[in-house]
Amino acid sequence: MATTTPQxxxxxxxERREGKGSPVVFLHGMNGLLFTEPFIEQLAKSxxxxxxxxxxxxxxALDPAYRSLDDIAYACLDLLDSIGxxxxxxxxxxxxxxxxxxxxxxxxxIQSLVLVxxxxxxxxxxxxxxxxxxxxxxxxxxxxxxxxxxxKAPDRTALSDAQFLELARAExxxxxFGWEPYMHNPSLLGRLHRICVPTLLVxxxxxxxxxxxxxxGLFEERLPKAAAPVVIPGAGHRxxxxxxxxxxxxxxxxxxxxx
Amino acid sequence: xxxAWTFTEMPYPYLPPEAxxxxxxxxxxxxVYDPELGFQLYQKYFxxxxxxxxxxxxxxxxxxxxxxxxxAPAVPLALSALARDTTNARLLALGNxxxxxxxxxxxxxxxxxxxxxxxxRLEVGFVRGVPYEISAGxxxxxxxxxxxxxxxxxxxxxxxxxxxPFNWEGRYYNHRQVNVWxxxxxxxxxxxxxxxxxxxxxxxxxxxxxxLGTILAGTDGALKMFDTYRDRTAELGFxxxxxxxxxxxxxxxxxxxxxxxxxxxxxxxxxLENNKVAPQFMDVPGYLEGGIRxxxxxxxxxxxxxxxxxxxxxxxxxxxxxxxGYIFAGSPDTVYNQLKSFYDHVGxxxxxxxxxxxxxxGYEMVQKSMELFSTEVLPRFRSEVFEADTEGYQSxxxxxxxxx
Numbered sequence: 001m002a003t004t005t006p007q008x009x010x011x012x013x014x015e016r017r018e019g020k021g022s023p024v025v026f027l028h029g030m031n032g033l034l035f036t037e038p039f040i041e042q043l044a045k046s047x048x049x050x051x052x053x054x055x056x057x058x059x060x061a062l063d064p065a066y067r068s069l070d071d072i073a074y075a076c077l078d079l080l081d082s083i084g085x086x087x088x089x090x091x092x093x094x095x096x097x098x099x100x101x102x103x104x105x106x107x108x109x110i111q112s113l114v115l116v117x118x119x120x121x122x123x124x125x126x127x128x129x130x131x132x133x134x135x136x137x138x139x140x141x142x143x144x145x146x147x148x149x150x151x152k153a154p155d156r157t158a159l160s161d162a163q164f165l166e167l168a169r170a171e172x173x174x175x176x177f178g179w180e181p182y183m184h185n186p187s188l189l190g191r192l193h194r195i196c197v198p199t200l201l202v203x204x205x206x207x208x209x210x211x212x213x214x215x216x217g218l219f220e221e222r223l224p225k226a227a228a229p230v231v232i233p234g235a236g237h238r239x240x241x242x243x244x245x246x247x248x249x250x251x252x253x254x255x256x257x258x259x
Numbered sequence: 260x261x262x263a264w265t266f267t268e269m270p271y272p273y274l275p276p277e278a279x280x281x282x283x284x285x286x287x288x289x290x291v292y293d294p295e296l297g298f299q300l301y302q303k304y305f306x307x308x309x310x311x312x313x314x315x316x317x318x319x320x321x322x323x324x325x326x327x328x329x330x331a332p333a334v335p336l337a338l339s340a341l342a343r344d345t346t347n348a349r350l351l352a353l354g355n356x357x358x359x360x361x362x363x364x365x366x367x368x369x370x371x372x373x374x375x376x377x378x379x380r381l382e383v384g385f386v387r388g389v390p391y392e393i394s395a396g397x398x399x400x401x402x403x404x405x406x407x408x409x410x411x412x413x414x415x416x417x418x419x420x421x422x423x424p425f426n427w428e429g430r431y432y433n434h435r436q437v438n439v440w441x442x443x444x445x446x447x448x449x450x451x452x453x454x455x456x457x458x459x460x461x462x463x464x465x466x467x468x469x470x471l472g473t474i475l476a477g478t479d480g481a482l483k484m485f486d487t488y489r490d491r492t493a494e495l496g497f498x499x500x501x502x503x504x505x506x507x508x509x510x511x512x513x514x515x516x517x518x519x520x521x522x523x524x525x526x527x528x529x530x531l532e533n534n535k536v537a538p539q540f541m542d543v544p545g546y547l548e549g550g551i552r553x554x555x556x557x558x559x560x561x562x563x564x565x566x567x568x569x570x571x572x573x574x575x576x577x578x579x580x581x582x583x584g585y586i587f588a589g590s591p592d593t594v595y596n597q598l599k600s601f602y603d604h605v606g607x608x609x610x611x612x613x614x615x616x617x618x619x620x621g622y623e624m625v626q627k628s629m630e631l632f633s634t635e636v637l638p639r640f641r642s643e644v645f646e647a648d649t650e651g652y653q654s655x656x657x658x659x660x661x662x663x
Contacts, residue, residue, distance in 0.1 A: 061549070062401065064430070135543055136285070136394050142539075156560035161553070164560075168553040171544035176401035 013052040013075045014060060019044025024088045024255075025052070025080070027095030029117075029238060030174040032057035034166055035154045039240040042248035043090075050087075052079050054098070056173025058166065069094075069120075069177050069185065073101035077109075086111035088255055092240050093117045093209075094174060094183070100219075103199075104191040112258045113199040114251055117207055117237050121192075121218055122184040131183045132209050135175065141208075148206030148236035192222035200227045200254040204235030204242060227254055260503070261609050261645040263637050264351055265311040265629060266319040267616035268329040269304045269337075271297065272529065282537035284326045284391040291327065300330070303622050305340060307615070310626045312345035314633040319351040319508075319612050321386075324395035328533060335369035342376035350377055353454045353472055353508075353612070354384025357410040358403040359396035364434050366410070367417040371443045379444035384452035384472065385411050387460065391540040401545035406431045408463070411451075413437070418448045452506070456480075458487045465491035468500060472612060474508035475569055478584030481507050482605045489606070502645075506610030507601075510586040510617075513631040517589040523628055524577055524588035529618025531572050538564065587613075591635035598636065599644050607648060 016033070018040055024047045028036065032053065043049050054072050055063040066072055076098065080087070088111050091099030097120025103113055122130045132145045143153045159167065201216045212218075220226045230250045235243040271292055274280075280287055308318050320337045323329035331337055334352040341350050350373065355366050374381040387407050393400045409429050416425065417439045424438040443449060453464035454472040464471050465488045473484040485505050492500045510530065512523030542555065558564075572585055580586040584604075587597050602608065613632070616625045 133394075135400075135539060137539060138281070139538055156556070159557070159560065161557065164557045165549060165553040168544070168549045168556055172401055172549060172552070175544045176399065179399040179401070180397070 011063070011065065011075075013054065013072070013079055014058060015053060015079070016051045018049045018051070019047055021045075021047045022087075023048045023050055023083060024090060024251075025050045025076075025083070027052065027076070027089065027091035027098050028054070028057065029093035029095050029240065030170060030178075031238070031241075032166060032170045034159075034163060034170065035238075035241045036244075039244035039247060042244055043251065045248075046252065050079075050083065052076060054173065056176060057170050061169065062173060062176055069098055069101055072098055072177075073105060076102045077106060080109035083109065085109065088112045088114065088251075088258075090114040090251060091116065091118070093119055093237060094178060096120070097184070097188070100188060100192065100195065101185065103195040103197065104188065105194075107195065107197045110197050112197050112255065113195060114202060114254060115199060115219060116202045116239050116247065117204060117210065118201070118216070118219060119178075119183045119210070120185055121189045122181070122186065123189065123218060124212065129211050130215070131211060133182070134178075144236075145208030146237045147242055148204065148208070148234060152236065152242055154241065189218065189222070192219060193224065195223055196225065198225045198227055198254075198258045199223045200250070201229040202239060202247065202250055203229065203231050204237055204239045205231050205233045206235060207237040207239075209237035227257070230254075261611070261637075261641050262317050262349065262503075263632065264317040264319040264349075264506075264610060264612040265308065265615045266321070266508070266612055267304050267307060267614065267625075268321065268323070268530070269300065269331040270529075270533075270617055271300065271327040271330045272533075272618045274327055274533065277533075277535050280535070282535060282540060283328060283533060284323075284536045285394050285540050286537065287325075287327055292330075297330065304616070305344060306622050307625050307629075308341055308348075309344050310622075311615075311629055312348040314629055315347065316629060316633055316637075317349040317351065318345065319353050321353050322356065324392055326391075326395070328530075335373060338373045338381070339376065342373050342380070345377075345380075347380075349380050349382055351382040351452065351612075352384050353452055354386035356388040356392060356396065357385050357414075358407040359388050359392055359398045360410075361398075361432070363410040363413040363432055364417055364437055364439065367414045367439045370414075370449065371418065371439055371441050374444040374449050375441045377444075379449075381445070382450040382452060382470075383448075384454055385414075385469075386454050390543045390546045391536050393543045393546065394540055399545070400543045402431070403546065411467075415448060415451070418443045454508075456484075458484065461487045462491045464488065465500070466495065468492070468497065468504070470504045470506060470610075472506040472508060472610070474612075475510075475572070475585055476507070478601055478604050481584065481601075481608070485605050485608060501609065502607045503609035505605075505608040506612050507605070507608055508612040508614065509584065510580075510588075511594070511611075511613035511615055511628070511632065512586075512588045513591055513594050513628045513636060514588075515590065515631070517593050520589035520593060520628075521577060523620075523624060524581070524586050526620050526624075527586060527588075527614065527617055528577075528580075529620075530614060531569060533618070534569075541566075591631050594632065595636050595639055598640055602640075602644055602648075607650075609645070 055066045096115040096118035143150045147153045232243045232246045322334045324332050424436040427434045452470040510527040514520035
């Protein structure tokens with residue numbers, strides 16, 4: 001009897017693997033992997049870190065086949081299928097939004113979830129801003145929101161030409177996927193209850209990008225298996241950049257409880 | 260025929276000191292705007308356009324959003340008044356910001372109405388828009404070019420389809436029953452323009468043989484744009500495009516004497532001097548191709564932030580602006596000579612689009628400048644330069660060697 005091969009509707013995500021040990025998947029934030037090496041190094045000490053690179057980030061241009069974060073979520077499900085078993089999935093910022101999208105669709109191959117500075121949800125009056133308007137706020141305001149204070153923003157003068165290109169692409173991809181509805185999927189909040197695996201919420205104490213008071217609570221109250229949230233002192237929205245060791249330690253501590 | 264178009268951005272010029280606001284675009288509160296003064300300004304601007312019509316000049320309008328520099332946020336509104344207020348002038352919308360509007364069929368309808376109301380005097384520009392329109396229009400900065408051309412294609416098809424509805428399900432726009440009423444007056448469509456300062460877009464305009472308008476590019480910049488258009492036309496094996504396909508926008512003031520003309524030119528500088536834009540509205544990720552923006556990010560990181568493309572004009576001495584082809588001003592003879600020299604340098608063009616008013620310039624002074632232009636510059640230029648140039652179509656370089 002002839003067997004049929006499933007048609008791959010969208011191309012496979014690019015990926016990078018670092019370290020040895022039990023596998024974890026890391027879904028990157030707005031800047032892709034720029035400025036995240038210290039965090040990945042920490043994590044890779046005890047894990048094989050599998051890092052899919054979303055289209056538009058890294059060395060890739062945007063791909064018209066990916067019209068929304070939802071499309072990337074399905075490509076992540078393909079990746080999880082290929083890894084097999086059940087692995088922890090960690091996401092930061094827009095990557096945490098993506099991780100939540102993936103997990104609401106299926107937790108079959110997800111052992112646990114770590115949502116670091118998650119975005120992707122919205123509630124409140126139309127005039128209430130949930131997240132700083134990256135395209136309307138002054139650059140120094142954005143920088144302070146992301147890093148806790150402007151002085152903690154990474155030094156861009158040291159970037160190579162290739163890294164500047166990566167940064168330009170990353171910011172373009174963030175605008176493309178996050179423009180409207182701004183940084184969220186209106187359906188996501190109502191789907192969060194489907195995330196049936198243990199989930200850790202991590203936020204930066206000085207996250208200025210998320211404007212809503214107790215934003216993490218929106219996730220926490222809907223997640224059936226939310227662990228006690230962790231707030232990392234002094235960290236901005238980009239926790240993996242501003243507090244890489246503390247974040248890696250919080251993740252390891254959490255994974256130790258769910259293994 | 261060589262056409263001279265008149266243009267005001269309809270500014271609201273009564274502004275607080277520049278240090279008191281972050282940006283003239285996008286965020287300036289409308290508490291600054293006094294509606295009674297606004298009423299008087301609209302009276303003035305439409306009176307200026309009525310005078311232009313009486314003087315045998317043509318009319319150009321544009322639109323910008325959330326800004327005091329141009330309180331005209333919808334070209335069809337100004338055009339509908341002008342279609343009734345004027346009799347002879349051709350009416351050029353330069354242009355409709357296609358990628359910033361999600362309703363191409365509505366744009367096709369609006370323009371069709373104006374074309375019929377004006378008995379076929381409409382010319383329609385499709386503009387991609389400057390970066391600081393993105394937040395004001397709340398439109399995704401990524402894919403604007405693709406949206407722009409899909410919208411343009413849909414509008415042209417909507418104007419030229421007369422046998423009932425057609426279906427459009429594109430990447431960006433969906434409309435299952437496209438059936439525009441009224442039918443456009445001009446056959447097959449009103450002349451279509453693309454205003455741009457990018458040679459890439461110039462090539463795309465040439466590929467469709469749309470008319471090209473370029474603004475404040477200076478003499479050398481205009482030559483580059485026009486040559487790009489002519490070269491692309493030749494490359495494609497098309498007939499040489501008429502000079503009427505090329506237009507240039509500059510600041511223009513004609514006085515009885517050079518001194519009077521230069522005094523008017525100094526008043527026109529308001530347009531260059533009042534454009535404080537916050538950096539986040541100038542540099543929007545996705546607006547520019549990644550490689551270009553990467554270079555901008557690098558120079559910014561190294562301490563050379565990006566500036567407006569006309570930044571260098573703000574403080575340039577008047578003579579430099581006159582010599583460079585940014586401002587045309589002086590006595591009628593002086594302006595005639597400046598225009599002739601520009602024409603020769605750029606290899607011929609057919610549309611001179613004159614920003615005749617800006618800032619607080621009043622009706623009388625603008626009317627007088629337009630009258631001097633229409634009586635003492637335009638007829639002479641048409642007969643002695645434009646019509647005398649029987650070669651019609653050639654590159655700037657060839658033109659100069661012929662003149663030499």
